[in-house]
Amino acid sequence: MAGSFSTIDVEDADGVMTIALNRPDALNAFTATMGVELSAALRVAQREATVRCVVLTGRGRAFCVGQDLREIPAAEPVSATASEARDLGDYVREHVSPVALRLRTMEKPVVAAINGVAAGAGVGFALAADLRVAVRSASFKLAFINIGLVPDAAATFSLVQQVGYARAAELCMLSEPVTAERALALGLVNRVVNDDELETAVRDWALRLAALPADALGLTKRALSRAWTATLEEQLDYEAHLQGTLSRSADHREGVAAFLEKRAPKFGR
Numbered sequence: 001m002a003g004s005f006s007t008i009d010v011e012d013a014d015g016v017m018t019i020a021l022n023r024p025d026a027l028n029a030f031t032a033t034m035g036v037e038l039s040a041a042l043r044v045a046q047r048e049a050t051v052r053c054v055v056l057t058g059r060g061r062a063f064c065v066g067q068d069l070r071e072i073p074a075a076e077p078v079s080a081t082a083s084e085a086r087d088l089g090d091y092v093r094e095h096v097s098p099v100a101l102r103l104r105t106m107e108k109p110v111v112a113a114i115n116g117v118a119a120g121a122g123v124g125f126a127l128a129a130d131l132r133v134a135v136r137s138a139s140f141k142l143a144f145i146n147i148g149l150v151p152d153a154a155a156t157f158s159l160v161q162q163v164g165y166a167r168a169a170e171l172c173m174l175s176e177p178v179t180a181e182r183a184l185a186l187g188l189v190n191r192v193v194n195d196d197e198l199e200t201a202v203r204d205w206a207l208r209l210a211a212l213p214a215d216a217l218g219l220t221k222r223a224l225s226r227a228w229t230a231t232l233e234e235q236l237d238y239e240a241h242l243q244g245t246l247s248r249s250a251d252h253r254e255g256v257a258a259f260l261e262k263r264a265p266k267f268g269r
């Protein structure tokens with residue numbers, strides 16, 4: 001699978017699929033090809049039972065600096081006819097949004113290993129992961145406003161959820177860079193580590209996640225996502241529904257047996 005891609009690297013071992021953005025000379029700037037390849041790799045990760053956790057990272061000194069602006073042709077003026085106009089929105093719908101949607105909705109845990117600067121859509125992709133570990137030298141910047149655009153890759157959605165409206169407005173409107181330590185304080189990342197500790201820290205989390213009950217993790221992610229739009233009563237009912245489903249699973253039986261027998265559980269499909 002790894003040999004079929006030109007803008008990403010894919011490694012699959014020990015139940016963990018690691019997807020690395022691989023345009024280091026361009027600071028892993030996003031392109032249409034990268035969007036297609038990311039979507040393809042994430043589809044495989046969702047489909048394959050042997051993949052139990054996904055890690056998203058970047059090669060070189062950046063995670064992803066957002067859209068490669070050299071790839072986007074200048075838009076036609078508002079006065080252009082409908083047949084002449086080229087719409088950046090179509091590009092976002094086709095290439096950017098599907099990546100963010102799959103990261104957020106795939107029923108497997110996703111860990112973002114933020115190895116350097118994340119800007120533009122790179123921030124959106126990082127925030128779409130379930131867990132985020134950043135190196136101390138990493139930084140975050142939503143630079144859209146500086147080129148007359150709004151954040152995409154679900155960044156507005158994720159930011160309001162994770163830091164609240166006021167902080168989200170500050171980050172999006174003022175476009176000030178955020179250090180890794182401030183990102184931790186704001187709740188944008190779960191953990192900050194020294195630059196040479198990233199691989200070890202992320203691998204530890206990924207292997208722990210890969211060893212947990214896959215269905216329970218997937219439905220936990222589904223329940224957390226649903227909680228934003230549900231009423232209290234709806235969420236209570238949904239949790240009960242999921243418990244009923246999972247209580248009939250082999251993983252649940254193994255977990256209970258291991259607890260009673262005072263041993264480590266061995267989960268698997």
